[in-house]
Amino acid sequence: MTRAIVLVLDSFGIGSAPDAERFGDAGADTLGHIAAACARGECEIAGEQGRSGPLRLPNLASLGLYHAHRESTGGWAEGVAVPTGITGRHGFARELSSGKDTPSGHWEIAGVPVRFDWGYFPDKQDSFPSALLDALVSEAGLPGVLGNCHASGTEIIARLGEAHVTSGKPIVYTSADSVFQIAAHEETFGLQRLYQVCETARELLEPYNIGRVIARPFSGSTAADFARTANRRDYSVEPPAPTVLQKLHDDGGEVIAIGKIADIYAHCGISRSVKASGHDALMSATLAAIDESGERSLVMTNFVDFDMVFGHRRDVAGYAAALEHFDAMLPELLERLAPDDLLILTADHGCDPTWPGTDHTREHIPVLVSGAGLEPGSLGARATFADIGQSLASWFGLPPMDDGESFIAISTRSHRTSDHSTSPGGL
Numbered sequence: 001m002t003r004a005i006v007l008v009l010d011s012f013g014i015g016s017a018p019d020a021e022r023f024g025d026a027g028a029d030t031l032g033h034i035a036a037a038c039a040r041g042e043c044e045i046a047g048e049q050g051r052s053g054p055l056r057l058p059n060l061a062s063l064g065l066y067h068a069h070r071e072s073t074g075g076w077a078e079g080v081a082v083p084t085g086i087t088g089r090h091g092f093a094r095e096l097s098s099g100k101d102t103p104s105g106h107w108e109i110a111g112v113p114v115r116f117d118w119g120y121f122p123d124k125q126d127s128f129p130s131a132l133l134d135a136l137v138s139e140a141g142l143p144g145v146l147g148n149c150h151a152s153g154t155e156i157i158a159r160l161g162e163a164h165v166t167s168g169k170p171i172v173y174t175s176a177d178s179v180f181q182i183a184a185h186e187e188t189f190g191l192q193r194l195y196q197v198c199e200t201a202r203e204l205l206e207p208y209n210i211g212r213v214i215a216r217p218f219s220g221s222t223a224a225d226f227a228r229t230a231n232r233r234d235y236s237v238e239p240p241a242p243t244v245l246q247k248l249h250d251d252g253g254e255v256i257a258i259g260k261i262a263d264i265y266a267h268c269g270i271s272r273s274v275k276a277s278g279h280d281a282l283m284s285a286t287l288a289a290i291d292e293s294g295e296r297s298l299v300m301t302n303f304v305d306f307d308m309v310f311g312h313r314r315d316v317a318g319y320a321a322a323l324e325h326f327d328a329m330l331p332e333l334l335e336r337l338a339p340d341d342l343l344i345l346t347a348d349h350g351c352d353p354t355w356p357g358t359d360h361t362r363e364h365i366p367v368l369v370s371g372a373g374l375e376p377g378s379l380g381a382r383a384t385f386a387d388i389g390q391s392l393a394s395w396f397g398l399p400p401m402d403d404g405e406s407f408i409a410i411s412t413r414s415h416r417t418s419d420h421s422t423s424p425g426g427l
């Protein structure tokens with residue numbers, strides 16, 4: 001069967017990109033700094049869900065993660081056990097897109113870099129233009145808004161959540177990303193009402209070139225216990241050109257989107273979307289999709305907690321534990337794959353939990369490719385995330401994308417388009 005499974009470990013960068021300085025991120029290294037903190041004994045978590053000591057990712061390591069990180073940074077991650085033999089193709093890729101945000105990263109992975117500049121809101125009190133907020137208040141029938149600044153989403157609900165519940169004014173905030181985020185209490189404000197306000201904001205933001213509006217519902221009764229719920233919803237603009245997802249879908253293939261994937265691609269080129277919250281549920285949904293999917297299927301999953309729960313929160317130990325948990329789930333995934341399935345593990349940007357601030361970091365992403373009967377080895381430095389999209393186009397026998405260089409050999413592509421039944425061998 002010609003199938004591909006793409007797992008995006010949201011924010012799992014493997015070393016500072018050549019243009020990181022432009023973002024204030026020169027030296028950022030999500031994997032490297034987590035490994036170093038673990039090696040120093042700074043990531044101890046007691047209890048059953050806990051972790052201790054050096055970072056242990058044996059399955060990702062076998063696929064070539066540490067080798068890819070070394071190619072990206074010039075040195076081995078501290079304290080890790082480097083495997084003697086590796087089973088996958090491993091490399092790293094840099095980003096062509098102008099931003100270090102989630103949609104840019106995902107669209108570039110799917111073959112469409114974002115060459116234009118997104119709109120951003122300045123980092124000051126009153127970040128948003130008053131004309132925009134006045135229109136939102138009037139069109140959505142709001143008593144006003146709170147926030148109107150850059151913020152960390154958990155910090156701002158602790159700070160303004162009680163005032164929101166009392167006043168009925170939603171909390172609007174942004175970040176270094178091209179986003180307009182709206183936090184509101186799920187019960188007192190209402191989830192459906194929050195979604196409606198986000199849809200109104202999405203329309204009003206059209207002239208501002210903003211990538212995403214994000215609904216950030218939360219629950220709880222006081223500042224001490226306010227917590228965001230799983231009902232986050234992203235309202236993205238559409239990718240600027242058809243992605244490889246769209247091309248496969250239009251060519252009769254099936255694209256199964258797990259987690260945030262459908263929202264990130266603005267539901268373009270998606271055959272079926274499965275929502276799930278938490279990495280266990282996301283992996284279960286991925287396994288179910290693999291079991292159910294047939295010929296010419298792409299299963300694509302975003303593992304968001306690395307970014308949302310640990311990276312942005314600068315929780316180094318939590319990020320390490322989440323990586324180790326993900327790693328422990330990999331053998332079951334590998335067992336479920338058919339011998340000629342193509343598996344790609346990658347990321348969309350960095351979010352170094354040791355870095356100042358709470359924003360993403362401009363980093364290389366890992367490109368770990370396995371299955372499909374391929375020989376282990378290095379894919380080296382890839383000039384764009386779009387090499388993944390181009391490779392998927394090759395794999396599915398689609399016309400080439402405008403960007404990216406396939407790491408699937410031409411002979412393999414012609415072989416696959418003429419005969420889907422035989423294992424292709426060479427990638």
Ligand SMILES: O=P(O)(O)O[C@H]1O[C@H](CO)[C@@H](O)[C@H]1O
Nearest residue numbers: 151152153154175177179312
């Ligand atoms: O702090 P929270 O609300 O998690 O926001 C984070 O999530 C958004 C999307 O990645 C970004 O704007 C980032 O700042």
Ligand SMILES: [Mn+2]
Nearest residue numbers: 010011102348
């Ligand atoms: Mn992301």
Ligand SMILES: [Mn+2]
Nearest residue numbers: 307308312360
């Ligand atoms: Mn993020």
